[in-house]
Amino acid sequence: MKSIKYITGCLALCVVFMTSCKKDFLSLTSTDKISNASILSDTSLFEAYVINRYIGVKLQDKEDDDTGFGRGFQWALWSSLTDESIYNNNDNTWVIQQGQLAPNNLGDAGTIWARSYRGIRECNYALSVINGLPLSAGHKNKLIGELEFIRAFRYQDLIRNYGGIVLMGDKVTELTDNLQDPSLFNRASITESITYASSQLDDAASRLPVDNSSSWALGRATKGAALALKSRLLLYAASPLYNAGTWQAAAAAAKAVMDLGKYSLFQGGYGQLFLTPNSNEIIFERLFYPVTAAHLPIELDNGPNSYGGYGGNVPLQNMVDAYPMSNGKSITDPASGYDSQNPYVNRDPRFYATILYNGAPYRDNVVQVFLPGGKDSNQGPNPQNASKTGYYLRKFANDAYSITNSSEAGAQPWIYFRYAEILLNYAEAQNEAVGPDASVYQAINAIRQRSSVNMPALSGLSQDDMRTAIRNERRIELAFEEHRFYDVRRWKIAEQTENVPAYGIAVGINAANPSGYSYAQKVALTGRAFQPQHYWLPIPLTEIQASNGQLKQNPFYTN
């Protein structure tokens, strides 16, 4: 009996012993998270935090996990909210194209508000702690400039979409703060907003290096990036919708970039420009890396259906018609030589680098959107992926990437600022400020006459004609690069351009025509509409509700 007691005692002791010896049994340490303390003491970890401010968080379906500024190479391009293209698969873009954009129906334009402020807070946090880190003065100066640049970019994104916005200064809002505080909801005027962002960019420009280098790698902001952003900001500010700055200031801001003497137009081909991450034309860009840090495979997303593509962002006839003939004349000009039944000959070379049309050579084949039977029509394979417009997007596509297998794809850079934009900014601002002087011609003709484009030089235009020319040049040169949406608004022409139906082309077979095909304009997407309130995006209803009505909605929207 004694032995049993002994055994029992042992058993009990074992259990007690096992359980009581570990005093810190309830204190576990995470092995996959970095603590605040590490960020604040280890400069390489701090810099890793700063670097990630170039990207933002995914806030809705069909958006990248690590979206950059703007929309970039996501499923539906930003161009598909304009007269450049429609997104064949909708994905919340038609709601905007069809004029249904409202505070509770934001389509894919609903995330800019929150993402920008999240980015601003993250920058503010880094700026609030940077002085405590053991960084060299020179490097710290650059990091401050970088954070100011990123923050200003976020503000610029807010301003161009919402107008006057809430300025946060250096504040880092905490969860324990009063989240009904009016300072979170008081919208500054558009002038105040631009002034703030512009002064931040001045400061950033003074801190950032002019060149990327081994210690300031390509992809990080430089002085040129800050000045380019300022140029765009002040151009917008001077525009009719904003009326918050002068054309002189806008021209000077563009000139400041030109005067750096660092940038030039890429002469290796217009199409190649968008596949080449290292060129003197690029002022600021986002780089990608296959598989692990790639964007979506745009060859697959936008490619024609017979190639296995999804035919996503498909250009509109509206855009196609904007390309002049290679003689420089608009297709509406009777002297242009344009033949509506053979429409794709002798057009501006940028047309061929941007758009795939019926008969366009693509890879080892030609695109066929004709009916009946065209392989890239809805009688080809995967008819749901056939373009509704009769066009497919060529721009950005890298023919070296496989369409259906994407492990190499998705590595093209997304260019935020390139020199051509600065020249166009300058030409527009200078033309408005003083009229078409020689410097205006010089800027716009440099773009038109670069190798691979070789369009006739402009000459002898009135200020108004020059304005028209610059606007069309901008539309073509910067097509699908997230400019048109903002340009038609700031010029206040959206009520015209965005109320035009979304046209496509119906292609039939007609041996009598020189092209062998017949072409007829068709409506690709019904109900295209734009109302006056749509000059600015609506602030999301959830934000108005979170502010309990303190945050003022943009004009003409019903909450």
Place this chain on the structure above:
Amino acid sequence: MELNLHVKDSPHWKRSPRFFLLIASIAIACLITCQMPSVAFANGSKVLGAQDVKISGKVTDEKGETLPGVSVTLKGTSTGVVTDINGKFSLNVADASLGTLVFTYIGYVTQEVPLKGQTTINVQLQADSKSLNEVVVVGYGTQKKATLTGSISVVKGGDLAKSPQPNVSSSFAGRVPGLIASNGSGEPGYDGSNISIRGLATTGSNSVLIVVDGIPGQIGGLERLDPNDIESVSVLKDASAAVYGNRAANGVILITTKHGKTGKAAISYNFNEGFSSPTRLPKLADAPTYAQILNDISYYDNPAGGFNQAYSADQIQKFRDGSDPINYPNTNWEKLTLKNYALQNQQNVTVAGGSDDVKYYTSVGITSQDGIFKNGATKYNQYNFRANIDATVAKGFKIGLSLQGREEDRKFPTTSAANNFRGIYRGYPTTAAFYPNGLPTVGFDNTNPAVTPTSAGGTTSNPTQTFNGILKASYDIPGVEGLSLDGFFSADKTGVFNKTFNTPYTVYTYNSATNIYTPSTQGGSNGRPYLYESQLNQALITSNIKLNFVRQLGKNNINAFVAYEQSQNTYNFFWAQRNNFPTATTPELSQGGSAPSDATNGGSSSDNNGNYNYNRRSVISRLAYNYDEKYLLEAQFRADGSSLFAQGHQWGYFPSISAGYRISKENWFHDKVKFIDDLKIRASYGVLGDDNIAPYQYINNYTFNNSVVLDNGSGATPQPGIDLTKLANPNITWETAKKTDIGINAVFLKNFTFEGIYFRQVRSNILAYRTSVPGSSGIVNPYDVTKPLVPAENIGKVNSAGFEATLGYNHPGTFSWGVSGNFTYAKSKIIYIDEAPGVLSYQRQTGNPLNTYLLYQATGIFRSQAQLNNTPHVPGAQVGDLIYADVNNDGQITAADQERSKYGNIPQITYGLNLTAAYKNFDLSVLFAGQAEVSQYVLPESGVIGNFYSSWANNAWSPSNPNGSYPKVSDRASSAVSGGLYNSTFWLNDASFLRLKNVQLGYTLSAQMLSRLHIKGLRIFVSGFNLLTFTKVKDYDPEGTNGSGQFGGAQYGSGQFYPQQKIINLGANIKF
């Protein structure tokens, strides 16, 4: 498990299931051999020598009817027999003056008769008035049902085993008042039901704690237990669960597995062969109908193009008459891809028995289920064994060892079941699956659902091994009567391995002009195979020591304990992938592509669901006291410490108290109210907790996200980058539930039982994520709702209340029958949830039940342009679109016109009806289960992007069908004015149903016939699962909590999932 690990490490791991079965079979065969002599010679004689005395007699029931099949044993020996068809028995004993005969029969009180020299013993057994003497498993102990003060429902394992659905979680529906089991998928291996107790009570996790054989949260859970191994299930619904403190708030399900009983080996073999098929599949539009729909859509998009933009009338006719199958096929994807039924098979062998000192229960089971896809790769196989050994080592010192091992082999195609069904529902009927020459087509959206469910694109094999071991000991401390010490140490381990080999395959595109079939490659990556392997290991170590005091002092009964328990839960996960395999014949990581970028890997100390390592410590106690089993009182207290929270917030305290009064024990009542046999009123109140939340929320979380690419001159390279992913909430702690129950239990007119319970729960400190934080603060949650930037905060408050009632009647006799019905009403009300201050009062969730929908009110369809012009409508609305009510009468349809639905996706009413009957050798059991006051939103993924349900296709408004009852078709329902753009009540269904959940009809062969075969019993039966459903829902199965999470988010489903199954089953049970 040792065994399994060995096998898995060997290159022949695939053979492990068979190997494991073999070993288990050998073990069982050994046991059988050991016991066989006594089986073989049970009716014989020569066991104890020549001077044997023959004892015989007859066993009857209280009415004098003979009882066959009663077990008669000589106490303390393995000598025993079973009464024959006439209730007679005879057996030989060594000495008629010594020993005691034990008569046991299910449903009757066991009787012991000392021999005292008698050779003829006639016995009358008394029916067990089970509701009074039954012992119920409760948290950390057992209790007499009569003296229970908590709301605890019990299900017998035998009842669960009646369901031919092998997933135990799917066998509860209708059987337990207050328990909602909602089955959302019939996919083999993932066919479990979502269980909640008394509806939803919190915005946080509503998951119920599963305790198996005393181990809280035992790894492996409930779903995959072999139903044959389950002795009983107790469902703790009220404060009685407070004894599980930190995880008890959502209720606790206690599962007790079977143990051996004294007696010679009872060997039982169960065999089930089932035929399963979808309960219902939506009828889909055929090719001519769909071609017409495409014409309609084109017309709506571009009226100028006319009515035949997609197909001419001639072409539509070709779809209809099948005259040109190569160019104008008419494909019924459901018929083409799905079998009429899938086979499933369950077998189980049990050997149990023992002496007074050592008892054993061993079993081995095998389950296999096929998928419903034709030539599909889906397959589920399960192999499990269990050994529960109890031994008395010395007087007062007992040990018990429970071992369970299980292998769950899941095999799938590389396309998920949900995506395969998505392919079937979306697939164009105008597209063929195969050309007439047999070549597979590209299908729809590069998916051919006739090919993707097969192994053509590779397979995923996903074996999971689970081992549970429990060593228990108890010791009666000498010197103090009633004082004992017990404890256990348990080790659970599971390994989940995944191996996905994704292989390319060829499909074809036919060009009718050139008559050429162009091949193209699908699957794989870069046209090459790739391989993904992962392993998740999880372990749970639990130890417990407990001091008990159980004693009767006169009429005072005391039952008390105090215990200490701790547990440690660990996770390890890693994965590796290799791309660009030169050949599909070498599916091994070592044989993949040679480029450095072809090999990738990852891992973490968590599972895929965000569960991390955590530790718990607990002090648990209970004092139960009753006086004469009349006045009942019970108090429980638990202190729980959890590593999930910061120091200072780790400990929670969970007291509960309950009391009961058995009026029927009063003499005055007993004398005056004769028709009531037993009457008890009772009440309970307690504080329970819930901590089902991700850890480390008390600190700021920064994590690496290497997505920014920079080029420092030596090429573009992803950079180490860090994001803030979680803000700290240093005060995070328990969620608290305060539960009150008032109940009444009665037995009246002998055969009626009744239970009625009113319950209410106040759930506070609910761990919720703030959603109203303004964006301008910069505190912005990402799209992935499972990873909010804000931490969980103890802010929510939900009240819930309701009642349960159960009424049963049992009719004894030759034709015995019983009926039992249960009904539960449970309604939640949100008292506080974080909502933006500007949300309109009538759109607030606050004040409403959980999980309601915010929807526009569809009141009809615009029939004319004039009507459209004169009625407020959303932008873009056209004739044929839904009319939405202008709720606030402001002349326009805006967000303010949405209203909250009355019901959410969890039923407020659930009920069950259980009928049993037995006549002669037949027995029948029928179970109905139903739900009401529940809504489900399903908007099918229809349009140019997918086919339509026939109900919509045939009834859609169109210029040629101006009276259609469905809105006009469009490119994409998900973004249409009448669809997902303005989610409306049109797509919300009343998901009430009444369902014939379970039927079993059995026939027991006569014992006489069988005795010659040395078979003690043979019962054959047919059973069914989900046989009939009565519901208003037209196109899909109304069970399940949402239409599907695949598209449109969790709340707005598209009805794409592996459908629930109907099963018809044939089975036999043989006892040796």
